[in-house]
Amino acid sequence: MDLQSLNNDSLSAIVAYLNCSDALRFSVVVRSFHTIAKYHALHYVTLSSYGALVNFCRLMLSSMSHRLASILAIKAKLWIENEAEMADSSWLGPPPVPVKEYRATGALFADVLERANNLRTLTLNRAEVWMDYEPRIADAVIALRNLDELILRDVGPTVSRVIHRMQSTPRKLGIPEVDGSLFFVHTSFPLDDHLRLPFVSHLIVYGNMALPSVADLVRVFPNVRTLDLGSGWVKEPPVLGMEINWPKLEHLEGRPEVLTKWRNVTPVHSVRLTIDFDMSYHDNPKTLDGVRNAQPMGLAISFGSSADTTYWSDLASVSRRLRYLSLDAYGMRYSKHWQKDLKTSIAAIVPILASADIVCLKILCCPPEHKAADMQNIAAIDLAEYETCEAIRTDLPHAAASIPSLRYLSLDVYACIGEPRHGTVEHPLDGRTYWWQYDGPGTEKVARTIDPARGERIAAYLHSPAYDCRRNLK
Structure with a gap:
């Protein structure tokens, strides 16, 4: 039975079997467990709603400020709207969260990131939107030095600046776009011709609006071992069927139609196709050419x-x-x-x-x-x-x-x-x-x-x- 399902009467009946000395010692142990468990829970934090993010920031900047340096992972998976999306849906009434409040929360989140200097994992949904609302978020991410995993979903010029200037050397980097048919997306994600990020071995890139083609990605990320292209479309290379040289590529994920657009010079150990394609196969049997090229x-x-x-x-x-x-x-x-x-x-x-x-x-x-x-x-x-x-x-x-x-x-x-x-x-x-x-x-x-x-x-x-x-x- 789950102890959390017991009411006060049930818990009182259990404790009644203890004498006073044992009950006192038990209370001390329980308080210690409570403190340790609470600290441990704050090492790895997943935030799935706007309210959860607000409460987390307020907690960490007040009574738990001494634990900011102990946070190892923050995954902010909540969804927010930018001003253009709010304007498009204004006929439905006022937005659930006004821009002014988003900016205030962004400032709190920036305060947390600036002091969570031992962060190893950071996932931020609508990253470009958050950084537009509060530019200090971008500066805080750039200043982090120990990131092993960085996923910034919804890319644009500001996220590009983060990628160029970040002081961390993350092994896993995600820069997926949002669905351009449903949300406002940027069409600009500039990557300097001289940019090289050889430390990235796991790359996640979705979308074909702002992100470059695979031909450009291989230049910036030459040592990729795992490439995840998601279940959407990505920008086609300048020449269909062109050869790409990712010598260390081991795992490849994506739509079968996308994988047919290019081939890696060396075989790929494993391939995962991210959508059902048995129906489209009958219209175009060449759908499997991407797998055939990879020889997994x-x-x-x-x-x-x-x-x-x-x-x-x-x-x-x-x-x-x-x-x-x-x-x-x-x-x-x-x-x-x-x-x-x-x-x-x-x-x-x-x-x-x-x-x-x-x-x-x-x-x-x-x-x-x-x-x-x-x-x-x-x-x-x-x-x-x-x-x-x-x-x-x-x-x-x-x-x-x-x-x-x-x-x-x-x-x-x-x-x-x-x-x-x-x-x-x-x-x-x-x-x-x-x-x-x-x-x-x-x-x-x-x-x-x-x-x-x-x-x-x-x-x-x-x-x-x-x-x-x-x-x-x-």
């Missing part, structure tokens, strides 16, 4: 009900080095017959993979949330889904055994929104991960369950550059 050992994709035999055949042969394959049936969550669609897809995938050299296959699925209209028949619906999930969990290891090279298999069922699904009967797979290891030669091998934690470690190894597909996996 690890590939992670999501797919929907439109994936057919032609699609899977092309996918299985997309890289001669492919050993790790992660398939997320995320697109099926919209289907009324997701269980049938998933079983059909598995039945189509397995025979095709028999001709590939897949060592590890991971299948993920996200059951749809029950709608209000389903609640009257919730018991019957849950029972049917329960039986289907049981059948998938039981049949999958046997079916996948026909893939000669397969050594490891995983089935992961997760909630799309990160919360348990509502229903009177819990699915046997909901929120669980299953792993199997195959023992024995060829198609005669037998599956046995292994600890999911061990399975995830194996998957991480296969997904890392440490794995060499030319050597047998021991």
Whole structure:
């Protein structure tokens, strides 16, 4: 039982078993734990609302000012509007937060950043907007010396100034744009011709309004190992299909259509495609050319009900080095017959993979949330889904055994929104991960369950550059 759910009467009954001396000692210990836990909580702070940011700044600048130097991470994920967006929506009434208040809060946040001089991680949503409201925020970020991770979402001239002048050498740098179809975005993000940031190994860049093309990014960030291009569009290189030389590039993420616009000179160890593309594949089979150019050992994709035999055949042969394959049936969550669609897809995938050299296959699925209209028949619906999930969990290891090279298999069922699904009967797979290891030669091998934690470690190894597909996996 959660102690926080106990009321005062229940807590009094528990403490009543202590004598006075023990009760006094217990109170001292509890106060010490409270103080230590409170200090620890302030090491890593995530702020998801405007009110949370205001309260945090006021707390840290008053009673907790002595802890400012102990803050290691601030992730300000809240959303704010700039003046242009407020003007566009003025017909709806006055803005929830006026510009004057944003400026005042920006000043408080700048005060915090100026004194949090040991900060290792900083994420700031609508960074350009905040820096327009309070320029001292930009100066404070520039002055930080110990940042290992810096993500400034919503870029423009001021964020560009921060990137040019920052005194930190962050390993991970994110400069994604916001969606230009929904929000006001800057079209200027100047990068000096002589700017070089060789310390950045993990680069996050979304958007095609202000950010430069990949050809310019490789000049500024020559030592990138992980490149995340998000699920949107990025600016095309000056020559379609041009070769880019990122010699250390290991992991690549992005839309399949975006990855076809250029190719890296050296192969990339792993690729993750960030959107379902089985529907667009039928219109343009060259959608997979980006993966084909990368020749990855690890590939992670999501797919929907439109994936057919032609699609899977092309996918299985997309890289001669492919050993790790992660398939997320995320697109099926919209289907009324997701269980049938998933079983059909598995039945189509397995025979095709028999001709590939897949060592590890991971299948993920996200059951749809029950709608209000389903609640009257919730018991019957849950029972049917329960039986289907049981059948998938039981049949999958046997079916996948026909893939000669397969050594490891995983089935992961997760909630799309990160919360348990509502229903009177819990699915046997909901929120669980299953792993199997195959023992024995060829198609005669037998599956046995292994600890999911061990399975995830194996998957991480296969997904890392440490794995060499030319050597047998021991």
